[in-house]
Each structure stands twice: as structure tokens, then as C-alpha cells.
Amino acid sequence: MKKLSVQIQDGGRDDAWDLVERVSPRILKLLNTAFRWDRAGRWQAGRAPGDSVLVLRYVANDRLEDAIANTRWLIERANEARGHGLTGIVLEIPINEAFQTGDDLSRLAEATVGAVDAVTGAEFGVAIGNFSVGNPIRLIGASVGGEIVGSAAADWPRFLPALRATRAAIARHGVAGFLSLHEYSHPADWRNPWRLTRYRRVWEELPADARLPILVTEFGIDKGTLDGKLDGWRNPMFGLSAGGYADLCRWYRDEVARDPYVHGVTLFVAGAYRGAPPNGWESFEVVGAGEVEDLIREEVDGPPLWLPSATDDRQPPRDDRGSNGGATEPTDYVAIVRAAAERHGVPPDLLDRMARQESSYDEDVIRGRRDSAAGARGLMQIIPRFHPDVDPLDPVAAAEYCAAWLTREASAYGNDWTRAVIAWNGGHGAVEAWEAGEPHPETVAYLTAVVGEAPPGDLCIAQFGPFLADRGFDTATIASACGPIAAVGLAASLGVAVAPEDALREAPRHGWDAVNGMGGAGGNGPANFVAMCAALGVVATPIEREAVLDTLRAGQKIVISTPAHYYLAQRASRIDVDLYVGNTGRARRGGAPWMSLDAIAALDGAINGLFVGRPAVGEAPGVTDESPVALLDAIDREVEPFLERDVGRDAATRIRELTRRLRAAIETEDR
Structure with a gap:
């Protein structure tokens, strides 16, 4: 099966069409107005009957208020294509505004339903959505500009009427229907699942009765995912050859091949505009990239394509009889x-x-x-x-x-x-x-x-949940265990073996409780966390916020403490300020696997602690020299950062004065 293809712009140059005829993709997307039905016919003639999909898209004026008029225009072009003998025609609904809120999605859904009725009524297939990376940004709780801007749970229901209406319409008219997504990324962040293979999270968020097959109708390298500039794979800043780009695309193609609900991917672009504002599209051009052409030509094994089930009135009648034709009791x-x-x-x-x-x-x-x-x-x-x-x-x-x-x-x-x-x-x-x-x-x-449902905190807890439940911990205890589990992860990164049940048994001795989590009744979460780590054989040392990125890039892990949650940051992006907090961020309501410190602070109200770790040496945590002066140094290092916040200014001043006097007495005695 061939899932990888290309998009041709504005009719396309002859060399773009020549490429299409050479590679013979199963799916082809044509963009804009100057469609060349003769060349499309030659491509389709090279495919087996019924084994091709022709996607038509119009973006010259795709505002929401013009959706129905533009759809009618596109239907006229599709009728021209049909008149030239073309089949398998799918119209990508011409709406491409930025839909950032739930209200925006409601408006989009309403306009989409009307456009779908028009397209399917004309007996053409339909592709809805056209959602690019981060558009709508609240669709799957993405991190944008360092902020978590919403959750899927809040906004997906606003678009579900359009998805369900499309399923009903394609069943009623016997045509194809798709959810259209665009996926781009930067080579340095190629496997970030919030940019590429984001379609999997979209699919998982949808209820079964609202799912449609997915078409990734634009795909490729675009620096626009980083700083808004339109720079494709040919831009010298990437240092990519055609072979290098093909290797990146091969990884994505092979991922897509695993997922039967993804029916195709169109690379952007063949026959690119030249000199169009703002920077032209030549840097995206795949014509002349032999290795990319070879990749598109390859057949790839994969499971049969998934299609939504028909509506109830088209389901075959159920046979609840036994083999003798008589009624039987249900098994x-x-x-x-x-x-x-x-x-x-x-x-x-x-x-x-x-x-x-x-x-x-x-x-x-x-x-x-x-x-x-x-x-x-x-x-x-x-x-x-x-x-x-x-x-x-x-x-x-x-x-x-x-x-x-x-x-x-x-x-x-x-x-x-x-x-x-x-x-x-x-x-x-x-x-x-x-x-x-x-x-x-x-x-x-x-x-x-x-x-069972993951608790509203950390998927790591859900992973450890059955394990801890088998060892006698109740649900409330497990659901509040993000701090102890973060300590387990920090210890593991240092080669210190700490069993999850040991961390949970130790935590209450240091202020943790099942109602308030690591902060306990007194709210001293960071200090409690440090004390718990020490008892588990790990010295948790505070670091400055400015040192976080360099520390992660040097290979160390960092625990991020907030009033609501504990995150374990495992690495930093090489191209922006996002941190990979993985499962500890994924299931946090409003969170994500990649989050910046600003995003975490906005979500949880504040960040009240950042910790790196090292294995404890000797009986005093973090102290290799157990002389009185060294122990005082350890107090300054481990306790000082939390004094004013946790005990108040007056008490902190008294503690500092007593520590100073003790240090002076020790030094006098030494002399």
C-alpha cells in the first residue's frame, strides 16, 4: 500500500505531474484553482479502478463566513473533474481560519455541517477540519508559546456535531469521509509527538461514534513550527540533502503505516509557487529530489484500512439463533x-x-x-x-x-x-x-x-497503581502519590533503587498525607520532599530556574514541585524552552508531555521548588565530611532555600542567627 503522496499547487508544472505519473501514488491532493484534469486523468488511469483518491482544496478565500459559497464553487470544479471521467473525488472543506477557543469550534462545526451536506449531497467525498499543528490550539491541550492553553476535554465536544454529521452523511450517500490534519516539524524536534504523529492523540480523544479516517493533507519540514517563518527542507539552515529529508520522511511514513485509520499523507509540495509572498514555497519543493521520489514510490506493508461502520439502518440483521434455527438462551x-x-x-x-x-x-x-x-x-x-x-x-x-x-x-x-x-x-x-x-x-x-481511569495528576501513578494496590495501598493514597513517585524517578536516574511502595511508606513520616499530598497539613511540600528523598538515599538539592535547561541538557533529571503536583523533567528541547515531563505532564489536567516552566506555573499557580539529585553518602544525607562545620554547611545548603517561605521571616532570622553563633563557637573551639 502507498500512503505517502504529494500535493500539487495551482494546477502544477509539467515536472510536478511527471513526478506523480512516475510514482503513481494512491492519494493525490490538488490545491487552488487551475486544476489540470487531463494530467489528473493520466495519473488515475495508471491506478487500479477504485484505488485512488483525488483531494481538491481551495484556499484563495477561505474565511468562515464564506465557507458555503466557496464550497459551492469547489463542487462546480469537482463536477468538471467528474465530467473528465475522474473518480474518487474528495473535497477538503475550504475553511482555514485560526480556531483557538471552544466558541470558535462551535462556529466551525456549524459551518462544516452545512458544507458537508452540500458536498455529500452532490455525491462527492468530504474531508473536514484542516487542523494544522496548534490550530485549534485547544484541541488536544497543546503547549503554545510556553503556556498550556486548554484541554481536549473542554473543547473537543464543540466539534463533535460536525464529525457525527459527517459520519451520518457519508453513510447516507455512500461516499468517503475524512478528518483532515496538517503535521509539520523541525528536524531537531522530528519525533516530538506533539508535532508529528499528533494525529494519534486526536484519534484517542474522539469517542468511537465521532471517529473518521484521517488524511494528513499537508506534511513536511517547516521552521514555522518554531518562529513563524516559512522555511522548508531545502533551506540551507537545515543542512539537509534530499537523502536526509527522505530518511526523516521514511520514519513518519513507517509510523503512519502502522495505523489503519490513517489513509494517506501528502507531502508539501510538488510544483511550488515561485516568489509568492512572504518567502515563496521553493524551499518545500520535492520535484528533483530523487530519494524522496523513490520513497513515495515504495509500497509498504500495513494493516487493512479502517472505515467507520455504517449507520444502524445499513447494518446486516443480527442472527441470534442457534445452529438448529431455534431460539437459544444468550451465552x-x-x-x-x-x-x-x-x-x-x-x-x-x-x-x-x-x-x-x-x-x-x-x-x-x-x-x-x-x-x-x-x-x-x-x-x-x-x-x-x-x-x-x-x-x-x-x-x-x-x-x-x-x-x-x-x-x-x-x-x-x-x-x-x-x-x-x-x-x-x-x-x-x-x-x-x-x-x-x-x-x-x-x-x-x-x-x-x-x-481504571488515571487519577487527575500523573500517569506514572496510573502505571504504578495496580502494583501498589496489590501491596495494600488504597485508592486515595495512590492518587496522591505524585511526590513519592517523582522521588522514585529521580532516584532511578541516579542509579539508586527505590521501590514505589517504600517511597509511599516513607512519605507520611515527612509530612505527606493522602488528602493534601506532599504538602501535608502544613503545606511545606518542598521541604517535606527533600526530607523524604534524604530518607530514601537521595540528596535533593535546589537549583535556580536559570540553570534548568543547561542541567537537563547535561543529562540530569529535575523534579519540579508545585502546590498541586510534582513533575519529573527528563530532558530539554534543543530548540525552545519546553521540558519533557512525559507521563508526569501528560495526564495532568491541562498538561502535556512537553511543557515550559511558565506553562507549569500558569497551570498550577506557582513553582515552589526545583531539585536535582545525587546519591547520599554516609549517614548524613549529602554529606561526605561529617565534621561539625561540614554539617553546618549541609544545613545552609539543604535548608536555607526554604526558610522564609516555610517558617516565616522572623523564625528564619532566629534560625540563621543561631546557626551563625554555632558556627562561630565551633571555629573558636577549633582554634
Whole structure:
């Protein structure tokens, strides 16, 4: 299958069309007004009948208030294309304003519904959204300009009417429908999932009845993701050859190939404008880049393309009869699953939740009347080519097989059921990614569904949740454990082994409680955190805000303390001020894997502590020399930064005076 293609601008030069005919992509996008139907016909003639998608886009005047008029104009052009014998035509709704708020999305949804009705009524396919990176910025809680500007939960519902209306319209008229996204990035930040493969987070946010296949209708390198300038891959500042650009695009193409709901990607651009304001588009040009052309030409293996199910009136009638044609009692699949779990020593609720996530106990799925896009079948959604020794459509055999498999995997992982569940869902590579603190999006979604909703703090807690629950910790304790878990992560980065349960048992001795978290009743969170770390064998040392980026780039990890949460920063972006806080930011409501310090402060109200760590030496944390003067130095170093904030100015002044007098007495005695 070929998912990678190109976009041709304004009719396109002959050399751009020559490239298209050579590589024969399955999807082709034409932009603007001077469409060349003869050349498009030659391209389509080289494809198998029905195996091509022609996307038409018009951006000359794409304001929201002109959406319907522009859509009608585009329908006229599509009718011209149809008159030339072209098929598989999809119109990308011509709306391209910046939609930054929930109200904007409501207006966009309303205009989109009207445009979709017009397009599908003319029996053309439709692509809606046209969302570029950060547009709308609140769509998935992105970090923009150092600020977290919203959450998906707040804004996605505003656009859902358009998605649901599109699903209904394409089912009613029997045409194709897509959600259109644009994805660009900078080479230095190429694998940042908030710029490329952002479509996965969009997909995960959507409820099942609002999902559409995705077309990435623009893709490539653009310095505009950093500072607003339009600079493509040919700009000398990137130092890229055609081969280097092809290598970057190959990674993205291979990622897209894994996801059956992504139907295609069009590289920007072939036949670029020359000299158009502000800087022209020549630096994006792929014509003449032989290695890129070769990449587009390649066929790539992947799962069958996903399509939304038809509306209820188009579903095949259900057959609830037995093989003898008579009525039968419904099978108790829950009992089958729980019995299998008991026989193999799997927690019964765990296997039951997995079955609900896999098949929803849906009779059509269990009996094989409806398979997944990846070919998964039956009660436990088993893919036969990976598990050839079991009949996935035999519910008893499937439940027994899954329970036995989980037991073996859990044993191999030291009786860890969480890792076994991850391996069932995504394989051992998914377990490795999860252990590294960068879980696959599919893993996050599956764990959340099976293990339970992630607490409103830190996904690391959700990961440790089943592990801690098995060791007797209650839900409230686990949900407030972001501080202890951050200490575990900091310790691990230093080679200090701290078990999560040990951190949680130690935390209450240093002010932590399940209601108030690390701050406890007294609100002295940072001081409590330092004391807890010391007891766990780690010296948590405050650092200045100005040193954060350099410290992270030097390979050290940093704990960020706020009144609401604890983050573990693992690395800094090489191109801006964002920090990778990974899972500790991803599930924070309004948070993200990449956040700046300003964004964290805006989200949580303030930052009240920044800490690096080092292993403790000797009995006094952080003190290699246990002489009285060295111990006083340790007090100055470890306690001084928190004095005024935590005990007040007057008390801090008295403590400093006593410390000064003690130091003077020691020095006098030494002399």
C-alpha cells in the first residue's frame, strides 16, 4: 500500500505531474484553482479502478463566513473533474481560519455541517477540519508559546456535531469521509509527538461514534513550527540533502503505516509557487529530489484500512439463533471469562475488564461477524497470525488461552499483571517503552480502560497503581502519590533503587498525607520532599530556574514541585524552552508531555521548588565530611532555600542567627 503522496499547487508544472505519473501514488491532493484534469486523468488511469483518491482544496478565500459559497464553487470544479471521467473525488472543506477557543469550534462545526451536506449531497467525498499543528490550539491541550492553553476535554465536544454529521452523511450517500490534519516539524524536534504523529492523540480523544479516517493533507519540514517563518527542507539552515529529508520522511511514513485509520499523507509540495509572498514555497519543493521520489514510490506493508461502520439502518440483521434455527438462551460470556481467570490464577476482574475492552461482549464481534481493522477476532480480539494455536471464535477456548498467556507473562515479569496486560495489548516492545517512561499512546489508552481511569495528576501513578494496590495501598493514597513517585524517578536516574511502595511508606513520616499530598497539613511540600528523598538515599538539592535547561541538557533529571503536583523533567528541547515531563505532564489536567516552566506555573499557580539529585553518602544525607562545620554547611545548603517561605521571616532570622553563633563557637573551639 502507498500512503505517502504529494500535493500539487495551482494546477502544477509539467515536472510536478511527471513526478506523480512516475510514482503513481494512491492519494493525490490538488490545491487552488487551475486544476489540470487531463494530467489528473493520466495519473488515475495508471491506478487500479477504485484505488485512488483525488483531494481538491481551495484556499484563495477561505474565511468562515464564506465557507458555503466557496464550497459551492469547489463542487462546480469537482463536477468538471467528474465530467473528465475522474473518480474518487474528495473535497477538503475550504475553511482555514485560526480556531483557538471552544466558541470558535462551535462556529466551525456549524459551518462544516452545512458544507458537508452540500458536498455529500452532490455525491462527492468530504474531508473536514484542516487542523494544522496548534490550530485549534485547544484541541488536544497543546503547549503554545510556553503556556498550556486548554484541554481536549473542554473543547473537543464543540466539534463533535460536525464529525457525527459527517459520519451520518457519508453513510447516507455512500461516499468517503475524512478528518483532515496538517503535521509539520523541525528536524531537531522530528519525533516530538506533539508535532508529528499528533494525529494519534486526536484519534484517542474522539469517542468511537465521532471517529473518521484521517488524511494528513499537508506534511513536511517547516521552521514555522518554531518562529513563524516559512522555511522548508531545502533551506540551507537545515543542512539537509534530499537523502536526509527522505530518511526523516521514511520514519513518519513507517509510523503512519502502522495505523489503519490513517489513509494517506501528502507531502508539501510538488510544483511550488515561485516568489509568492512572504518567502515563496521553493524551499518545500520535492520535484528533483530523487530519494524522496523513490520513497513515495515504495509500497509498504500495513494493516487493512479502517472505515467507520455504517449507520444502524445499513447494518446486516443480527442472527441470534442457534445452529438448529431455534431460539437459544444468550451465552453468559462473563461467567466464561471469570471461570477461565479462576482456573489460571488471573485476577477475575482484570480478565473481565480486558474482555470488555476487547469485544465489549458484543455478540457480533464474538461470533466473527465483525472483525477489527487489524484482523483481531472474537471475545478476546485475538489476531490469528500471531496466535495460530487457538480458535478466536470459540469463546471458551479464547478465554482459556488469554488467561494462560497472561499467567505466563506475569510470571516472567515477576508476577506483575500490569506488564502482562501491556504485552497482550502491544507486545514486549510496548512493555519496554512503558518501563522507559514513554509509553505508546495505545498502551496508555488500553491501561486506562483496563486498570481504571488515571487519577487527575500523573500517569506514572496510573502505571504504578495496580502494583501498589496489590501491596495494600488504597485508592486515595495512590492518587496522591505524585511526590513519592517523582522521588522514585529521580532516584532511578541516579542509579539508586527505590521501590514505589517504600517511597509511599516513607512519605507520611515527612509530612505527606493522602488528602493534601506532599504538602501535608502544613503545606511545606518542598521541604517535606527533600526530607523524604534524604530518607530514601537521595540528596535533593535546589537549583535556580536559570540553570534548568543547561542541567537537563547535561543529562540530569529535575523534579519540579508545585502546590498541586510534582513533575519529573527528563530532558530539554534543543530548540525552545519546553521540558519533557512525559507521563508526569501528560495526564495532568491541562498538561502535556512537553511543557515550559511558565506553562507549569500558569497551570498550577506557582513553582515552589526545583531539585536535582545525587546519591547520599554516609549517614548524613549529602554529606561526605561529617565534621561539625561540614554539617553546618549541609544545613545552609539543604535548608536555607526554604526558610522564609516555610517558617516565616522572623523564625528564619532566629534560625540563621543561631546557626551563625554555632558556627562561630565551633571555629573558636577549633582554634
